[in-house]
Amino acid sequence: MTIPALTLNDGHSIPQLGFGVFKVDPAETERIVSDALEVGYRHIDTAAIYGNESGVGRAIAASGIPREELFITTKLYNEDQGTDSAHAAMAKSLERLELDYVDLYLIHWPSPARNLYVESWKALDEMRAAGLTRSIGVSNFLVPHLERILAESGTVPAVNQIELHPYFQQPAVTALGAEHGIATEAWGPLGQGKYPLLELPEITEIATAHEKSAAQIVLRWHIQQGHIVFPKSNSRARIAENFDLFDFELTGDEQASITALERGGRVGGDPNEVN
Ligand code: NAD
Numbered sequence: 001m002t003i004p005a006l007t008l009n010d011g012h013s014i015p016q017l018g019f020g021v022f023k024v025d026p027a028e029t030e031r032i033v034s035d036a037l038e039v040g041y042r043h044i045d046t047a048a049i050y051g052n053e054s055g056v057g058r059a060i061a062a063s064g065i066p067r068e069e070l071f072i073t074t075k076l077y078n079e080d081q082g083t084d085s086a087h088a089a090m091a092k093s094l095e096r097l098e099l100d101y102v103d104l105y106l107i108h109w110p111s112p113a114r115n116l117y118v119e120s121w122k123a124l125d126e127m128r129a130a131g132l133t134r135s136i137g138v139s140n141f142l143v144p145h146l147e148r149i150l151a152e153s154g155t156v157p158a159v160n161q162i163e164l165h166p167y168f169q170q171p172a173v174t175a176l177g178a179e180h181g182i183a184t185e186a187w188g189p190l191g192q193g194k195y196p197l198l199e200l201p202e203i204t205e206i207a208t209a210h211e212k213s214a215a216q217i218v219l220r221w222h223i224q225q226g227h228i229v230f231p232k233s234n235s236r237a238r239i240a241e242n243f244d245l246f247d248f249e250l251t252g253d254e255q256a257s258i259t260a261l262e263r264g265g266r267v268g269g270d271p272n273e274v275n
Pocket of ligand 1: 213
């Protein structure tokens with residue numbers, strides 16, 4: 001199975017489908033990430049605050065997969081924002097991941113009350129220049145946060161990783177991203193199981209028509225919207241199911257009917273309030 005790759009605005013390539021490890025138990029992470037690598041995933045999305053970078057690192061080391069075939073993302077947590085603390089946090093993440101570099105390093109949340117995200121952004125640029133990460137980006141940045149880093153640094157993020165699923169599509173954020181060539185990474189692509197997305201008739205009818213699961217239909221919608229996605233599951237069967245998205249296509253009408261589900265339904269934290 002060949003996973004499509006997108007080219008980021010800095011010229012690096014990213015597999016459009018990956019595996020996310022938010023809330024994967026650190027004690028189970030090595031086994032679960034090993035399952036994902038065996039299924040064929042080559043893109044893993046973790047974060048320092050998930051507490052499971054070491055498990056990701058052990059799975060990578062045990063896999064024997066050449067480093068250049070992998071795409072590894074991790075994130076700078078709020079309490080580590082600031083120049084020196086960001087550099088120290090990156091060093092610790094690389095140590096836990098047993099890597100010399102990551103492919104993508106993100107500011108996890110703008111954390112506006114700290115007012116350190118511009119300074120932290122400049123630190124990420126230094127890390128990229130030093131070869132510690134290939135690409136840099138942000139996460140949970142709303143329009144004012146993006147506008148501020150664009151205005152106050154010469155550096156455009158490669159990605160913005162935001163909550164995005166059919167009930168909550170953040171059109172203003174993705175439009176500003178598109179204007180600047182910032183790729184959209186959709187976190188919580190299945191709505192984190194917090195609303196009955198996979199039982200909506202608009203989804204299940206399309207699933208029946210394609211002989212696919214409801215989760216595959218939603219993930220395929222993301223792929224056709226151009227989002228980068230990394231659904232999470234602890235179950236090997238679902239990990240495999242979520243990887244199997246490339247032997248069918250939604251019609252324009254099917255795609256539009258899922259897009260029409262938008263209702264401002266945020267399920268995670270509000271980036272203005274998460275500090
Ligand atoms: P998700 O939408 O991927 O939902 C995961 C849940 O969906 C699983 O726990 C499981 O219960 C269910 N699920 C998965 N596959 C399924 C299937 N085939 N059928 C039925 N149910 C299925 O939510 P997520 O894990 O929060 O988001 C994905 C990734 O995004 C995370 O693992 C993490 O890497 C990233 N993320 C980033 C942020 C951020 O602030 N940057 C926040 C949350 C998540």
